[in-house]
Amino acid sequence: MSEPLLRLDHVSKTFARGGFFSRRRIEAVKDLSFTIAADKAEIFTIIGESGSGKSTTARMILGIERPTGGSLQFDGLDVGALNGHADRMRFMHAVQPIFQNPFEAFNPLKQLDRYLFLTARRFGAARDQAEAERLADEALRKVGLSLAEAKGRFPHELSGGQLQRVAIARALLSNPKLIVADEPVSMVDASLRMAIVNLFKALRDELGISIIYITHDLATAYSISDRIIIMQKGEVVEAGDARAVLAAPQHPYSRQLREAVLTPDSPRALAS
């Protein structure tokens, strides 16, 4: 079997909190292992209540936080110890983040097209302005927008949903293999959530990009996930194929997941 794209091997993260006399250890993530295959793109969902360790996991996969135990490998790179400019650049091209609040991802005083052109020059290998514009337009069209719609506009002139699409377009400019999306729709209007998460399906199917989708939203999680892990207090309490977890739910969270399928938000999930 070929090497996986991403391998988490008994990954843990412990934080120390408090002062000298009242030092407490917080085990944010305990003994987490999973892989994402290199040859088949998938949407891998991490679901769990607040404080279950989802964001800490995302931050370790993105190389922002170092694990205190275990190892994290991405395409032959040790993510916990990225050394040298070439390795860091290769990693940053291949793994792109999407965060919860798109308004925090952009400077409010900077026009959105500038971001896209800069990213196209830096990551997308555009050699001149015309090529940067072409690549930016191509990326925006993949998320249902166009350069004409974004040109000259500031972040506050777009809705949260549109801005999250621009953030996804920017991520696509580096041709990533993996997108780590941490609560990407929790600040987006409920009526637009499905449209954004359905975009992830298109990225998986049409561009072969794997997505790690982190959420506590059961309806969207059920609708788009190939595999799911359910975390509670830093530990995986249930894992497997999304439909299999739903077919035989063991954990209260998986039972809620089953009920979420029956909400008006996800009629398509029921029908499929």
Ligand SMILES: Nc1ncnc2c1ncn2[C@@H]1O[C@H](COP(=O)(O)OP(=O)(O)OP(=O)(O)O)[C@@H](O)[C@H]1O
């Ligand atoms: N930098 C830090 N220093 C100390 N403790 C931290 C730090 N980051 C996270 N924690 C703690 O680790 C635990 C897991 O937090 P984490 O943010 O990963 O959970 P989460 O599932 O993403 O929650 P949420 O959905 O609220 O973002 C929590 O108890 C949190 O308080």
